[in-house]
Amino acid sequence: MKPTAIMCRAQQTRQLALAANAVLPNVRDIATTAAAAWAKEALDADKRxxxxxxxxxxxxxxxxxxxLIASKDRGFSENPDRGFADTGNVRI
Known part of the structure; x- marks a missing residue:
């Protein structure tokens, strides 16, 4: 399953919120990296x-x-005295 751009941007926003509220620097770094990855995935989803x-x-x-081609061909008939079979207008 390929993620949609909307879902990717939602995940990016979530990761940015985690980074903003994180107390520990390593948690902030990981969340910021994850947000960047989701942003890249959103761009890929847009292209897709x-x-x-x-x-x-x-x-x-x-x-x-x-x-259009079929409608133009429909007007031509080798037997103009007979209708077309698929329209129900066939004269016997």
Whole structure:
């Protein structure tokens, strides 16, 4: 499972709060390092989401292009006196 950007930023905020409230310096250092790691992961998640959105848009564009081509082909028939089989308008 890949974490979402929202979840990563929530974890980053949590780690920054832990660092701010920590009494011990090593706890502060570890929480600050963890916050930086979550920030980097959030950037990666943003890139991943953007790639996914672009991929989905490309699929939608291709589907629309195929539908347009199919609608243009639909008007041409080798047997103009007969309807199309899938519309239920077939004359016998």
């Amino acid at each position: 989401d953007k790639r996914t959105a672009l991929r989905q848009q490309g699929v939608m564009d291709a589907a629309m292009a195929l539908e």
